Amino acid sequence: xxxxxxxxxxxxxxxxxxxxxxxxxxxxxxxxxxxxxxxxxxxxxxxxxxxxxxxxxxxxxxxxxxxxxxxxxxxxxxxxxxxxxxxxxxxxxxxxxxxxxxxxxxxxxxxxxxxxxxxxxxxxxxxxxxxxxxxxxxxxxxxxxxxxxxxxxxxxxxxxxxxxxxxxxxxxxxxxxxxxxxxxxxxxxxxxxxxxxxxxxxxxxxxxxxxxxxxxxxxxxxxxxxxxxxxxxxxxxxxxxxxxxxxxxxxxxxxxxxxxxxxxxxxxxxxxxxxxxxxxxxxxxxxxxxxxxxxxxxxxxxxxxxxxxxxxxxxxxxxxxxxxxxxxxxxx
Amino acid sequence: xxxxxxxxxxxxxxxxxxxxxxxxxxxxxxxxxxxxxxxxxxxxxxxxxxxxxxxxxxxxxxxxxxxxxxxxxxxxxxxxxxxxxxxxxxxxxxxxxxxxxxxxxxxxxxxxxxxxxxxxxxxxxxxxxxxxxxxxxxxxxxxxxxxxxxxxxxxxxxxxxxxxxxxxxxxxxxxxxxxxxxxxxxxxxxxxxxxxxxxxxxxxxxxxxxxxxxxxxxxxxxxxxxxxxxxxxxxxxxxxxxxxxxxxxxxxxxxxxxxxxxxxxxxxxxxxxxxxxxxxxxxxxxxxxxx
Numbered sequence: 001x002x003x004x005x006x007x008x009x010x011x012x013x014x015x016x017x018x019x020x021x022x023x024x025x026x027x028x029x030x031x032x033x034x035x036x037x038x039x040x041x042x043x044x045x046x047x048x049x050x051x052x053x054x055x056x057x058x059x060x061x062x063x064x065x066x067x068x069x070x071x072x073x074x075x076x077x078x079x080x081x082x083x084x085x086x087x088x089x090x091x092x093x094x095x096x097x098x099x100x101x102x103x104x105x106x107x108x109x110x111x112x113x114x115x116x117x118x119x120x121x122x123x124x125x126x127x128x129x130x131x132x133x134x135x136x137x138x139x140x141x142x143x144x145x146x147x148x149x150x151x152x153x154x155x156x157x158x159x160x161x162x163x164x165x166x167x168x169x170x171x172x173x174x175x176x177x178x179x180x181x182x183x184x185x186x187x188x189x190x191x192x193x194x195x196x197x198x199x200x201x202x203x204x205x206x207x208x209x210x211x212x213x214x215x216x217x218x219x220x221x222x223x224x225x226x227x228x229x230x231x232x233x234x235x236x237x238x239x240x241x242x243x244x245x246x247x248x249x250x251x252x253x254x255x256x257x258x259x260x261x262x263x264x265x266x267x268x269x270x271x272x273x274x275x276x277x278x279x280x281x282x283x284x285x286x287x288x289x290x291x292x293x294x295x296x297x298x299x300x301x302x303x304x305x306x307x308x309x310x311x312x313x314x315x316x317x318x319x320x321x322x323x324x325x326x327x328x329x330x331x332x
Numbered sequence: 333x334x335x336x337x338x339x340x341x342x343x344x345x346x347x348x349x350x351x352x353x354x355x356x357x358x359x360x361x362x363x364x365x366x367x368x369x370x371x372x373x374x375x376x377x378x379x380x381x382x383x384x385x386x387x388x389x390x391x392x393x394x395x396x397x398x399x400x401x402x403x404x405x406x407x408x409x410x411x412x413x414x415x416x417x418x419x420x421x422x423x424x425x426x427x428x429x430x431x432x433x434x435x436x437x438x439x440x441x442x443x444x445x446x447x448x449x450x451x452x453x454x455x456x457x458x459x460x461x462x463x464x465x466x467x468x469x470x471x472x473x474x475x476x477x478x479x480x481x482x483x484x485x486x487x488x489x490x491x492x493x494x495x496x497x498x499x500x501x502x503x504x505x506x507x508x509x510x511x512x513x514x515x516x517x518x519x520x521x522x523x524x525x526x527x528x529x530x531x532x533x534x535x536x537x538x539x540x541x542x543x544x545x546x547x548x549x550x551x552x553x554x555x556x557x558x559x560x561x562x563x564x565x566x567x568x569x570x571x572x573x574x575x576x577x578x579x580x581x582x583x584x585x586x587x588x589x590x591x592x593x594x595x596x597x598x599x600x601x602x603x604x605x606x607x608x609x610x611x612x613x614x615x616x617x618x619x620x621x622x623x
Binding site for chain 1: 418421441
């Protein structure tokens with residue numbers, strides 16, 4: 001055991017994964033929302049599911065640096081797992097249903113990741129896009145099981161713990177259920193990205209060649225990361241299907257994949273809480289603006305994306321960090 | 333005999349669709365190959381050009397051919413400005429930034445067109461000499477498709493000549509193959525980028541106008557067919573004019589045939605084929621193996 005080095009850099013490194021007080025804020029706000037806006041819990045549930053989905057994307061995009069346009073493939077895989085099992089009368093229990101959704105999505109992620117992650121850049125982008133389009137087309141074709149274009153509605157989902165019903169009009173159960181699942185998944189992802197595994201993902205993102213050179217199993221790590229991310233996206237899809245008692249082809253579409261990408265980038269990728277900020281900003285804005293001025297909303301969103309891509313590469317949290325940094329430098 | 337006629341008419345329709353796919357995608361292939369830029373807004377330029385052509389014909393008294401020229405020039409000019417002012421800032425940036433930037437641009441294009449013109453489909457009235465049927469000996473076929481094929485052949489020949497036989501074409505090929513080397517030889521890459529980008533967008537506009545007859549023309553055009561354009565480019569290989577031509581014909585005929593004989597699931601087959609092909613040859617069917 002060597003002496004602990006008391007150096008600012010050493011301290012910063014050692015304290016990097018320490019829980020900070022402000023990390024409680026999103027959860028307190030989410031709980032506060034439950035009591036403050038009992039009439040808007042449907043909206044809140046949608047928001048929390050989106051956060052979960054965006055976190056799954058953050059793992060592959062923000063930490064491993066895999067640019068994918070096909071993350072909705074896993075969301076849809078999870079959603080259809082829950083939907084088909086419930087509709088066929090095979091499985092109604094929500095929590096185990098989510099585990100099954102995660103398993104199916106992880107299998108899809110593992111299978112596709114194993115082959116897709118051999119490629120890079122544009123080819124990878126195209127392949128993720130095509131995989132998702134293929135799944136969407138398959139779901140459209142398997143009309144007997146998936147309901148085709150119309151989707152499956154009125155899914156019979158059993159009450160949570162056999163007691164709490166999923167009431168579509170008063171989604172109190174849904175809200176708390178999604179919040180709890182989001183919390184569990186978030187804690188898992190937080191542990192993951194601060195683990196040696198997470199650090200090696202960052203290494204791969206920053207310099208893949210160097211990671212190869214130091215003997216890191218780059219492909220294996222990427223496939224594992226892709227699979228875990230797919231599982232979480234599957235949970236998000238499954239819980240979305242349970243909360244809405246409904247699945248349709250939109251869960252697999254390019255729209256959903258692009259939206260979650262926008263949300264994550266808006267909030268800031270590769271920093272865990274970007275998913276929260278982005279989802280809140282995007283969903284609230286779209287909830288109020290998109291219904292009244294859909295075209296102006298699209299115009300504004302496009303402008304925002306262009307501005308982010310050109311000037312603010314790390315989203316809202318990136319801007320906040322950039323604003324803080326000069327202040328630090330001036331102080332020291 | 334009827335089977336032969338069936339096959340012939342299917343081939344004609346597919347080749348005509350393939351020609352449009354080629355005209356739209358060729359610019360995308362060259363800009364992606366040359367600049368390594370993931371330009372998801374390319375379908376947007378096709379859509380804008382199609383609108384310029386349709387509006388010029390309906391409101392400003394242009395004929396079909398002059399409207400096509402007008403659409404080409406206008407879209408090329410607009411895209412040249414965009415390239416200089418915005419795209420150029422993101423050369424060499426992360427793919428993610430390029431993807432976001434171009435998605436944002438597509439959204440803005442769609443929204444602006446919806447605001448200015450309206451969300452409905454814009455019918456494009458063909459001149460009378462392109463309507464009706466043409467007697468091809470063994471079968472009657474839509475005159476427009478035949479003309480499309482002829483126009484496509486002329487464009488391919490012109491592009492091939494321009495690419496293989498002119499100084500500019502040689503510079504572009506050199507820059508696609510080895511950008512640094514080309515730069516060291518004193519080729520002005522920035523100017524080359526602007527020219528090819530503008531030209532490629534102009535071609536997309538031409539394709540948007542020529543294909544409006546069977547692809548339709550509404551604001552969503554920009555995203556609806558994007559996957560097809562990208563597939564053509566990925567299959568054909570980046571920066572390969574002839575590769576994109578063969579890929580466009582292949583996809584056009586396949587799509588036409590599959591829609592006819594397997595109305596359900598034809599598209600899935602094309603996606604699956606693309607995935608397999610890209611896994612087998614990530615650089616596309618006709619691309620050079622990356623070194």
